[in-house]
Amino acid sequence: MQYEALIQAMGMVFTFETVMWMLIGSALGITMGALPGLTAPTAVALALPLTFQMQFAPALGLLIGLYKGAIYGGSISAIVFSIPGTPASAATIADGYKLTQQGKTLKALLMALYASITSDLVASLAVILVAPAIIAAALSFGPSERFWLTILAVTLIGSLAGKHMAKGLFSAALGIYLATIGSDPISGAFRNTFGLSVLQDGLPLIPLVVGLFAIGPLLEDGIALCMSKKRVQRVKVVFKEIFSSDFGEGLTIREYLRTWKEMAIGTIVGAIAGALPGLGAAVGAFLSYSIAKQVSPKKKIGTGTIEGVAASESGNSATVGPALLPLLAFGIPGSATVALIGGALMLQGLTPSPRMFSLYPEAVYSIFIILLVTNFCLLGIGRVFTLFFARVGQIPKQLIIPAIFMLSVIGTYVTEYNPSHVGLMLVIGVIAFGMRIFNIPLSPLLITFMITPVMEVNLRQALLIGGGDFYSALFDSPLAIGLIIITVSMLLGVYLLTRRKQRSPGLDE
Amino acid sequence: MASVISGNKCAWIRTNQALGVALTLLMLAFLTCTLLSTWVFKLQRDGFPLGFMSIAAICLMLLMSLAIIFDRHRHNKAREGSETEMAVTGTFLAYAFVLLTMVGLYFIAVLGVGFLLATPIFLFISASALGARPWSLVIFFAVFTTALISLMLTGLGTVLPAGVLFA
Secondary structure, three states: HHHHHHHHHHHHHHOOHHHHHHHHHHHHHHHHOOOOOHHHHHHHHHHHHHOOOOOOOHHHHHHHHHHHHHHHHHHHHHHHHHOOHHHHHHHHHHHHHHHHHOOHHHHHHHHHHHOOOOOHHHHHHHHHHHHHHHHHOOOOOHHHHHHHHHHHHHHHHHOOOOOOHHHHHHHHHHHHHHHOOOOOOOOOOOOOOOHHHHHOOOHHHHHHHHHHHHHHHHHHHHHHHHOOOOOEHHHHHHHHHOOOOOOOOOOOHHHHHHHHHHHHHHHHHHHHHOOOOOOOOHHHHHHHHHHHHHHHHHHHOOOOHHHHHHHHHHHHHHOOOHHHHHHHHOOOOHHHHHHHHHHHHHHOOOOOOOOOHHHOOHHHHHHHHHHHHHHHHHHHHHHHHHHHHHHHOOOHHHHHHHHHHHEEEEEHHHHHOHHHHHHHHHHHHHHHHHHHHHOOOOOHHHHHHHHHHHHHHHHHHHHHHOOOOHHHHHHHHHHHHHHHHHHHHHHHHHHHHHHHHHHOOOOOO | OEEEEEOOOEEHEHHHHHHHHHHHHHEEEHHHHOOOOOOOEEEOOOOEEEEEEHHHHHHHHHHHOOOOHHHHOOOOOOOOOOOOOOOHHHHHHHHHHHHHHHHHHHHHHHHHHHHHHHHHHHHHHHHHHEEEEOOOHHHHHHHHHHHHHHHHHHHOOOOOOOOOOOO
């Protein structure tokens, strides 16, 4: 433990500015999570341009607050409207909406909030305790091991995204291609620039993420609205309802403590799902829910119980802290949102890698402290404004879509005041739109885009060390062989599992 | 050519197999163009070909496109599982074009007349076109959102395009 760095980190985090941005991030995240159709990656993608102007700690406070807020916020829409605000909150509908139908909306919302924060806090503490050991182990990985680790991550992420493995891997391959646009990482020679000077420095991150996660989805939602017969909607009625309050009884401490088993299951399952690249919050939520249902059949999870809400919400929130572990330890983001946070670190001049802990320990400790403190911000904001957020979810898409389009354009432009970035954003938005309409997942594209430079540099370093001989460079180390075996086994395992799932539909993201 | 999806017939053109064929042809064309580029086989200082990663990525995309043609999902609708599942018709694509054009025109307007003038007009037109009513509240939303975002970004030290209003 580097005490000086820890004290420096505390000095960076416990400032008015950082705490203010954590609160703003949490509030915005809950709002965006509560709005159906807006996911955690969209929220973080839209905020990413803003962090360019900010210092390190406030920027991370905003983004991690957004991330956690959006994960919790998805449950609000699930409980109140039976519409998952985010894919991860779909598991909460089963019990959450039934509780609403029983007139116990507030109870369900508070259970979701307290379960989310409890599991997130425990999982974040586990990450803080485990991370130094994992980072130390990561330093013993050489270039060939790191190369195979990136191959494993790409394989997992591509094969686990969505139902159709080939489409997920197609998206991952597209991400690798897009990452090669610009200049060679070692020699600096230009490649895939198509004669455009704007591409000589590579595909800029902000137009990419905004185009992928804001423009693409919004186009589809906008078209759905345009083609809808019931398009015209009176906004006045919706605004009146936002300030009314009639949500039923609250949650007692005894009821909260009664769900300890379900929260424990959610925390453990969610932490493991979060730490493994490609699984994510939705898998954490559904797995926890299924396991809790089987472990406690007498509690009748699925009929409208707080235990069901506790299990799913713990499962999805516990993924947040552990999802940062592969990024901090190996520089490999395990999910789209973490890839965006990795992008934010790069915008701040820090490259996520095992070396980050030794070169910038205060930055890593700041991330750990922010992971913990954000939970309290979320608790405060969630507790006070839960009812308000529930109503905000009713703001019609006719207003949300134009606002997000506007934010996307302005946010992209003001990062570097380069008009061609907005053009790039729109082009990428069209590609993302095309991918969405044919159900090709977007997350693998972004994650492999971030991983590819690490993959290529390590491949070439390994070849240099091996004197140009592929075998001795890539297959000579027992750890590398082990990683290859794990990659092939995972690929086969996922393929066989999805074949079984086709016969018995169950988990789905 | 028709295909069966869970008991429902679907035109072949709407299946994953058709999507796979289209992607395969696209990737073959892309691979050919890339292989014919002058820079692809240039060796770098470390002996690594400049186009190695690009070619590897395109080959992987080609492989996956072929997999889409032949795997067990090949007869399923290409859009099965997507959030809206609307059919991709001429009207669908026309609306996409219109929305994109509106966003592009908005950006040109921001550069020309400034953020404070272009944004409320864009928000009003697009919200109304998407169906929000009554007009008075839409105007309020347009002005309020512009003011809020302007304050937020200015507070962060961001300089918004001024255009003709404050030139």
